[in-house]
Amino acid sequence: MGYDLNLIRMKKIQKAFIALLLGFVLAACGTTAFTGRKQFLMYSDESVSALSDESYSEFMKTAVISKNTSAASTVKSVGSRMTAALASYLQGIGQADHLAGLSWDFTLVSDQAVNAFCLPNGKIVLYEGVLKFADNPNHLAIVIGHEMGHAVARHGNERMSQQALLTSAGQIAAEVFTRTKYGENPQYVELFNQAFAVGTGVGVTLPFSRKHEYEADKIGLYIMALAGFDIYQTPMFWEKMASANQKSTFDFLSTHPADSKRIAAISASLDEAAKYYRDPNMK
Numbered sequence: 001m002g003y004d005l006n007l008i009r010m011k012k013i014q015k016a017f018i019a020l021l022l023g024f025v026l027a028a029c030g031t032t033a034f035t036g037r038k039q040f041l042m043y044s045d046e047s048v049s050a051l052s053d054e055s056y057s058e059f060m061k062t063a064v065i066s067k068n069t070s071a072a073s074t075v076k077s078v079g080s081r082m083t084a085a086l087a088s089y090l091q092g093i094g095q096a097d098h099l100a101g102l103s104w105d106f107t108l109v110s111d112q113a114v115n116a117f118c119l120p121n122g123k124i125v126l127y128e129g130v131l132k133f134a135d136n137p138n139h140l141a142i143v144i145g146h147e148m149g150h151a152v153a154r155h156g157n158e159r160m161s162q163q164a165l166l167t168s169a170g171q172i173a174a175e176v177f178t179r180t181k182y183g184e185n186p187q188y189v190e191l192f193n194q195a196f197a198v199g200t201g202v203g204v205t206l207p208f209s210r211k212h213e214y215e216a217d218k219i220g221l222y223i224m225a226l227a228g229f230d231i232y233q234t235p236m237f238w239e240k241m242a243s244a245n246q247k248s249t250f251d252f253l254s255t256h257p258a259d260s261k262r263i264a265a266i267s268a269s270l271d272e273a274a275k276y277y278r279d280p281n282m283k
Contacts, residue, residue, distance in 0.1 A: 032153040033090065033098040034219050041154060045101030052121035052156070059125070065109040066128055077125055078140045078229075079106035085227035085278065098152055106144065114241075118147035120156030131239055141229040142237050145220030153219055155212045160278035187190060217266050221273035228280035235267050 030041040032251035066072050083104045090096050104123035114129040124147045126140075134140045150156070224231050 012015075030154065033095060033217065034222050035153070035215055037215065039154065039158050040161050041157050042164055043157050044156075045157075048157045048160070049101040049103070049121040052119040052123065054101070056119055056123045060107075063107075063125070064110040066110045068108065068128065071128070071131055072108040074107045074137060075144070076106045077138060078181075079104065079124065079144050080135050081280065082141060082144060082227045082229075084150070085280075086223050088150065089226050099240070102151055103118045103275065104148075104182075115128075116143050116147055118151050120151060120154070122148075122151050124148070124151075133244070138230045138233045139237050140225075141224050141227065142220065142234050143165050145224045145229075147217050147220075148223055149216030149219030150212065152223075153215055155216065159209070164255070213262070214265050217262065218269045218273070221266070221269055225273050225276040226278050228278055231270055231273050231277075234270070235263050238263050238266065 030039050031037065032039055087096070087099060090098055101120070104122040105124065107123070107125050107126055109127055111127040112129040113127045114132065115127045116125065116130055118124045124144060126134075126143065130143055134143050164177065220232050224234075238259065242263070245259070
């Protein structure tokens with residue numbers, strides 16, 4: 001029985017390349033706040049924060065600040081209460097490093113889209129459209145807590161690192177591949193595609209994003225509890241949002257969890273999050 005030397009060499013390249021990637025991952029390993037999940041972080045908090053500052057400045061050049069001063073004041077009040085509770089807790093357990101690079105700020109903009117976002121530096125923007133559903137401080141805390149969860153868990157850094165790793169992996173592997181004669185044979189092209197998961201946009205990137213959404217929900221509940229907000233209103237809030245959302249997306253390809261699964265995951269986390277509850281009136 002003969003051996004295909006080209007195929008053997010290709011498999012050796014694959015193993016060596018995977019070992020190289022594992023080395024990168026182990027060298028840049030971090031841990032998320034609250035959940036303790038291991039994560040791959042290539043960038044410093046300072047560099048991510050600097051990029052976030054630039055993005056925020058660009059956004060604010062065209063954004064219109066809400067004239068609803070009462071709502072804007074409530075957004076800032078809820079946000080300040082949550083950030084103070086989070087800082088107190090993390091400092092108390094010796095994990096204040098999770099706050100590195102975060103400069104919290106809460107802005108309400110005049111836009112009727114039902115949307116909110118948080119940049120990795122802690123700049124959180126709520127659109128006025130959210131107020132149709134978040135019509136009390138507890139509901140605002142749900143939205144703000146979720147966005148804070150993304151920031152304190154460094155999801156922005158993690159997504160950037162994942163993308164950089166995938167891009168670098170493809171470039172390095174392609175360079176190795178093109179320096180051999182394997183690329184001339186369709187059999188080896190297919191082997192290459194399978195070995196290095198060409199087309200990993202769905203297989204690698206999106207599942208991490210779905211994981212981030214679940215994790216941000218969970219961390220948001222913890223922060224809400226620390227600040228003394230009613231976490232048990234959270235499932236009802238998302239049910240209200242879901243009933244108003246007429247769009248449906250294919251579950252697997254969605255970067256956000258399906259509403260029913262998201263609500264179920266939140267409900268399953270409530271009792272654990274309740275252990276973090278602190279009475280805001282107690283000093």
